[in-house]
Amino acid sequence: MKKIRLFCPDLSNKELDGVKKVFKKKWIGQGEEVIKLENEFKKFINCKYALATNSGSAALHLAIAAFNFKKKKKILVNNLTFVSSANAILLNNLEPVLVDSDPNTLGFSLEDAKKKVDKNTVALLVVHYGGHPAEMEKITKFAKSKKLKVIEDCAHCLGGVYKGRKLGNWGDAGCFSFEEKKIITSGDGGMITTNDKKLLKKIKAMRWCGIEKDTWSRDKKIFKSNKVNYSWYYEVSNLGYKYNLNDLSAVIARNQLKRIKFLNLVRRKIIKLYVQNLKKIGIKTLLPYMTKDSSYWLMGIRHKQREKLMEYLNKKNISTGVHYLPVSKHPLFKKFNKKVNFSNTIWKEILTLPLHTNMSKKDVIYIVNQIKNFETLKNT
Ligand SMILES: Cc1ncc(COP(=O)(O)O)c(C=O)c1O
Secondary structure: OOOEOOOOOOOOHHHHHHHHHHHHHOOOOOOHHHHHHHHHHHHHHOOOEEEEEOOHHHHHHHHHHOOOOOOOOEEEEEOOOOHHHHHHHHHOOOEEEEEOEOOOOOOEOHHHHHHHOOOOEEEEEEEOHHHOOOOHHHHHHHHHHOOOEEEEEOOOOOOOEEOOEEOOOOOOEEEEEOOOOOOOOOOOOEEEEEOOHHHHHHHHHHHEOOEOOOHHHHHHHHHHOOOOOOOOOOOEOOOOOEOOOOHHHHHHHHHHHHOHHHHHHHHHHHHHHHHHHHHHOOOEEOOOOOOOOOOOOOEEEEOOOHHHHHHHHHHOOEOOEOOOOOHHHOHHHHHHOOOOHHHHHHHHHEEEEOOOOOOOHHHHHHHHHHHHHHHHHHOO
């Protein structure tokens, strides 16, 4: 029996045809595919602006940088998240204040955040953990009352809707990831969404070495007229990074985005099947899955004997994972490990199960049956 993968990208011939088209054109760097992706993405999220980056990590770094917060100010962020969310704060010479998980959703606990905000806090970086929406209505209301910026980390929730509004369109900026395991992928890639024109302008320059005009905008007329004469002149006033996406990745992302409704529908069906069957055997799910208009990246469970169960499932050809070791547990962040007791405990029980569109119903039933077998063996 072939091992059931934990994640698997869903790549169709449409993506491949797109890559061939870009190959033929022989412009594989940042160009019109990136611009088209940005336009399609902003329509999809229903926000004013979208800017592509070469990763979700880069998107977070730039989104924070664009606010020009004073050194050593504080940003609150989930403790249970991928390290990139917290790295982005340190990379901007700011201090991460780790927020504990809500016991039900394992996401950003507003109750805990309220206790931790002080006069040096400048923003909330809210991760929609596993794809479950954070309570953005209350969070944005609270942020407004304290004059805090809100940045949404949407790496896990592309296409998810909360109270009728797409995630990534609630805060001052939203950051997405197209890394290979994510809901849509371009190999690597990311996107920043915002409704703030000034923010957009700053991010745009920082995205490409501080240069305000990108090569395609400068050269498209010349390129299209077949006269190879690149206008070379540019000036740099602000420090920037090399965080732009290229057309090769963008064309893959565009074709993935066209298929997002289908991709999320299939994921929802798999999650429903998992939830129904796990319930029957009395296993607690990782998140309170609400599958109506959600986009979940993680399917998982909570189990007291996580390590033993992982080992057992591995022997049964089922890949599993742990998302995540809390930020506070990484040596780099140990000094920020303050009052995050729940996430520092619950992470020992969390287990990620396979979730991707290449899975069959049979795979899901097989996985649940193996968990059931483990339960039976454990009790004998
Ligand atoms: C919550 C979260 N934020 C940010 C990122 C960073 O995204 P990328 O891998 O595209 O840099 C990830 C990636 O796994 C993530 O899970």
